[in-house]
Amino acid sequence: MKIGIVCYPTYGGSGVVATELGKALARVGHEVHFVSYKQPFRLSSFEQNVTFHEVSFTNYPLFEFPPYETALASKLVDAVKYSNLDIIHVHYAIPHASAAFLAKQILAAQGIHIPIVTTLHGTDITLVGKDVTYEPVVTFSINQSDGVTAVSENLKKETLDSFDVTTEVEVIPNFIDLSTFQHSNKAHFKTAIAPDGEPILIHISNFRKVKRVHDVIDTFRQLVARIPAKLLLVGDGPERKKAEQQCRDLGICNNIRFLGKQQAINELLSVADLFLMPSENESFGLAALEAMACEVPVISSNAGGLPEINIHNETGFLAEVGNTAQMAQYAYLLLTDEEKMATFRKNALDQAKCFDIKRIMPKYEKYYEKIIDQSKKLNS
Numbered sequence: 001m002k003i004g005i006v007c008y009p010t011y012g013g014s015g016v017v018a019t020e021l022g023k024a025l026a027r028v029g030h031e032v033h034f035v036s037y038k039q040p041f042r043l044s045s046f047e048q049n050v051t052f053h054e055v056s057f058t059n060y061p062l063f064e065f066p067p068y069e070t071a072l073a074s075k076l077v078d079a080v081k082y083s084n085l086d087i088i089h090v091h092y093a094i095p096h097a098s099a100a101f102l103a104k105q106i107l108a109a110q111g112i113h114i115p116i117v118t119t120l121h122g123t124d125i126t127l128v129g130k131d132v133t134y135e136p137v138v139t140f141s142i143n144q145s146d147g148v149t150a151v152s153e154n155l156k157k158e159t160l161d162s163f164d165v166t167t168e169v170e171v172i173p174n175f176i177d178l179s180t181f182q183h184s185n186k187a188h189f190k191t192a193i194a195p196d197g198e199p200i201l202i203h204i205s206n207f208r209k210v211k212r213v214h215d216v217i218d219t220f221r222q223l224v225a226r227i228p229a230k231l232l233l234v235g236d237g238p239e240r241k242k243a244e245q246q247c248r249d250l251g252i253c254n255n256i257r258f259l260g261k262q263q264a265i266n267e268l269l270s271v272a273d274l275f276l277m278p279s280e281n282e283s284f285g286l287a288a289l290e291a292m293a294c295e296v297p298v299i300s301s302n303a304g305g306l307p308e309i310n311i312h313n314e315t316g317f318l319a320e321v322g323n324t325a326q327m328a329q330y331a332y333l334l335l336t337d338e339e340k341m342a343t344f345r346k347n348a349l350d351q352a353k354c355f356d357i358k359r360i361m362p363k364y365e366k367y368y369e370k371i372i373d374q375s376k377k378l379n380s
């Protein structure tokens with residue numbers, strides 16, 4: 001198949017999922033064309049069967065806001081026509097689904113019929129998409145997609161509850177490439193962070209409000225009052241400054257390191273003992289799954305799709321959003337019980353195996369075939 005993939009190129013789950021999916025599809029022989037405004041960050045090396053189409057903008061003084069959607073739709077028309085794509089798969093509805101719809105209409109006027117699959121990732125439904133600023137376009141473009149997938153059962157439910165959706169929504173969960181996410185021995189690195197053998201907690205996110213980084217720090221504050229521990233905060237975003245100030249105000253900076261954006265996530269996870277994800281909302285929680293693949297149990301909130309990934313009292317613990325006392329208590333419980341910790345580590349890895357790319361990618365292949373088939377029948 002020749003597949004066009006539209007995604008955000010930046011750090012963030014939807015871009016990671018789109019890029020890893022595209023690379024995996026290319027490895028089994030499909031021709032994959034990424035379309036984005038920048039090279040996706042996980043597409044850093046040459047990959048056979050992969051082409052990148054950069055959406056470029058012509059700047060003009062009249063444009064206070066460059067019309068990205070128009071440029072993207074034009075680039076998609078170009079890619080479909082000249083690379084003979086069979087299907088376009090857009091990740092994150094805004095504005096990708098409506099740009100794809102526009103491209104589809106332009107192509108149809110020229111007698112070319114291209115099916116569109118939209119994958120809903122999270123805030124495109126639960127936060128931004130619901131906003132009246134975008135809602136009519138999101139609803140319309142979801143309904144105009146030939147296929148719609150959601151990354152968790154919870155996100156599917158949210159979509160059906162919040163939007164007047166007439167297209168069937170298929171759940172295809174996110175995945176990880178287990179072979180790249182295995183626990184590796186980084187003893188020297190661990191010693192550098194925790195010289196006295198303290199347990200290491202880790203949080204990785206884009207530091208947006210929805211991630212509740214302040215709850216990570218508050219959980220850690222309560223834990224460190226009982227046992228020595230270290231906290232690694234990985235990533236960057238709007239809430240980072242506030243988080244740094246919170247650490248200073250609490251006087252616990254010595255035990256916390258802000259590492260900023262990092263590429264070698266598996267190496268960082270390999271030195272960690274617990275992963276914290278206290279999100280306000282989380283349709284899936286890819287970072288939690290990556291932690292589990294490195295045998296790191298997860299203490300998370302019970303928001304959104306998190307209970308589908310983090311199994312309470314097996315792979316980690318779930319607490320109500322904002323209940324940092326409970327999260328700290330769970331962390332204490334695990335870190336002071338070696339036997340329990342060993343069981344949870346094993347459970348976490350077993351759970352991660354269920355989401356290996358080898359199991360999930362074929363679901364996308366099958367889904368594409370079905371949608372292409374339907375579209376052909378419709379247009380014959």
Ligand code: GMT
Nearest residue numbers: 012013014121122123282283284285286
């Ligand atoms: O919705 C977002 O915040 C953006 C998106 C991203 O690009 O990081 O994150 C969502 O998609 C990820 C990949 O499917 C999921 O793992 C995240 O849970 C989801 N984020 C939220 O629902 C907050």
